[in-house]
Amino acid sequence: MSNRLIVVSNRLPLTLRKADGHWTTERSSGGLASAMNPILRRNGGDWIGWAGASGEEDQEERRSVLEDWAQKEQCFAVELPEEIATGFYEGYSNQTLWPVFHNFPSQLKFDAKDWQAYVEANRIFSKAIVERYKPDDLVWVHDYQLMLLPQMLRDELPDAAIGFFLHIPFPSSEIFPILPRREELLQGLLGADLVAFQTHGHLQQFRSALLRVLGIESKVTEVAVDARPVRLEALPIGIAPDEYADLLSKDEATARYHAELITRYTGRRVLLAVDRLDYTKGIPERLRAYALLLRSSSDFREKVVLIQIAVPTREGIDTYQDLRTEVNRLVGEINGKLGTPNWTPVVYINRSIERAELAALYKLADVCWVGSLRDGMNLVAKEYVACKAEGDGVLVLSEFAGAAAEMGEALLINPFDEERTASTVERALALDEDERRQRMKTLHARVLRNNVFRWGDRFLTSLQEAVSERGRYVDTQPQRLRPAEAQQAYMSAQRRLLALDYDGTLVPFTDHPHQAAPPPSVLSLLTALARESKNCVALMSGRPAEDLDRWFGAIGSMWLVAEHGAELKPPGSSWEPLRSPVPTDWKSTVMPILEHFVDRTPGSFVEEKKYTLVWHHRLAEPEFGAWLANELVSMLEAMLADTELRAFRGQKMVEVRPVWANKGEAFERILAGYSQPDFLFAAGDDRTDEDLFERLRDGAWTVHVGPGATRAAFMVRDFESLRSLLETFTQASQASVERLSTTSFKRQLISQNAATLQRHPAWQRPGRLSMAAHTTSRTVTAVGRTAAFEWRRISAAWASVRSSGTCLKSLRE
Ligand code: ADQ
16 A cells, blocks of 8 residues: 555544643553554554543643654644533534434434534544645545544545545434434535445445435445545454454463453353443343343353443443443342352443453453444454454354344344343353354454455555546536537438437426427427438437327327337337336335325325326425435335336436336337437436436437536536527538528527527526527527528627517517
């Protein structure tokens, strides 16, 4: 790895402590320190984070400790004023984000001042990074305390390679939206080139949140933010297994601890639990399940012991104090009621312990009991397995820890079900040796293989790949289409294939689908295009076959494609489905859901077509409609996952149809019967047109109508621009065979543009008249040039159109 690495996390692996009136350094234990230290040792780089204590006193001594950190450990402390540190860390991070991200919405506390502190702290971090950043550095931001940082850095360092890893779970799309300031957090993350999670499940929930909260659709591995791709990955964190292997094989202190433990616990089976004292770790639940186990049979009396190690954490927060009280009470109760003079059922150690002692405990324990109610990964599970090279020992693991996704050989538990948890622990104690060894050996090999170095390499490789792919997107951003060039290509082609969307592409959207009957100018345009012998024209719409037949049936030389590709009608032939049979039995299941959304959304309605169902929300309050559309898509996505149906968001609508019924597939069908066209032209404004753009080979004229992200090679401003381009096609061909008389052309031109101008929405708002005038003047320009008319005469006429809207009437006369 040649690039320098800047690791950024809330806490440095070193913490400042005031002891006996002096500032001292303490090394942190905790998931992140365990994970990052080995990577930084190997790769080199800076670690930027908070020192863990602000302080006004003894500044001189404090500064000198921090300077030492910078010089000897490459750890650079970010200074957070005390008030900001509290609001940021104890406030928004740990009382708002932490409970929501761990599915504990009832623990959520929110104070707008804490949010301000969170923003400010992220800003201070951003400044510290910008100061140390050198071109080509890789910036790796860790965890939920710094979710705004990627976008803040992106604003300051637009080209920087920025990766973000979330150590904790990402909540479900039911729970995430309750989070105050959820939009800002998602936007903050999208500043990164890579956003990685512990599991695929968390990644999927993030994608759902993007859709539901921001209305942004994504792919499994990527989301596009304007012209920039953001890569999405699931990269489960590992541990450094050699650290434990070395302690167990070479370290004297570990051997001493182990020998002492063996003596102390001879004749007893040892259950081990190691956690931060956090409500997400399920400590009370475990203690209650353990009490059930002990009560279930006298065989356990004096024969088992639970060693519960609990490191105090976040003690300034009430919930944690309450937890501490509850755990103390439960431990006291079990030991008091169930213990004997020779036996303490729970050995409770409420402090951090050395790695050597921890390794000795892992080696000793018959069962490691991980009972998290929710956990990003849980490194304890992996550390225990790493200490079981011989295959003895059993891991009992909560299915709600990220680790469960890759440690299937553990005995999985639902920690909320205390009775069954107790039975599983009983089973763990009784597991026969063969099975035990087999399970543990498989786990051990996997923990060794998927270690923290591999995790770090995968993250950094993925970050670099994501950065190198930025160019791919920039290249595919559509250019503004130059009509003269398109027209030139059209004119010189011998076999042309034109695929045109209808609503939003040839005509503006209307409030209701039935209102959008084509105006005569569109009909004559399509007729002229389709009549041209070198052309094959396909009108590809989301509309039902009846609408297309009624409106365009008379243009016999044109393909019609209905319901976004589900049905086709070749020129002069009849309708046929793209594939048959097309399933429709699903409609009765989906319809009630759409109807439920109609009830919830005034102004929305369901359109039933032959093969598809559409929920339209064009008339609904825009934000509410868009928000519900996201919710509907997420709901249907989950419901339809194992069917061939999909829910698609279009312009102010959600459509449910078979996944294969799309314009790309339909286009292939048409292309198959029209070999080797030398001019391929496709225009559309909607997401459904993207299927078409994606299919068309390089060199095709794919045109997106209107602004927005697209795969098309070109864009035009609106439907009017597209129509005037198509008019230049027809008029250019006509001009080559017949010359129009000046007078008839002028009349046609003026009446056409007057009508165009009046239909333009801007016409309704006098202040925007110049915009409409501009659009129409370009039409005039294009048409005028194409037909080689005397431009001066046209522009003189047009000048008077622009000078006063009211003179249109007289001009038409
Ligand atoms: P944590 O919530 O801190 O980490 P975890 O993964 O269990 O949770 O890591 C705890 C670490 O602290 C382990 O390395 C363990 O050995 C150590 N530890 C625990 N108790 C200790 C004690 N009493 N004395 C000494 N050391 C102790 C967050 C997420 C997790 C995720 C990690 C890493 O919440 O889900 O696994 O980051 O990504």
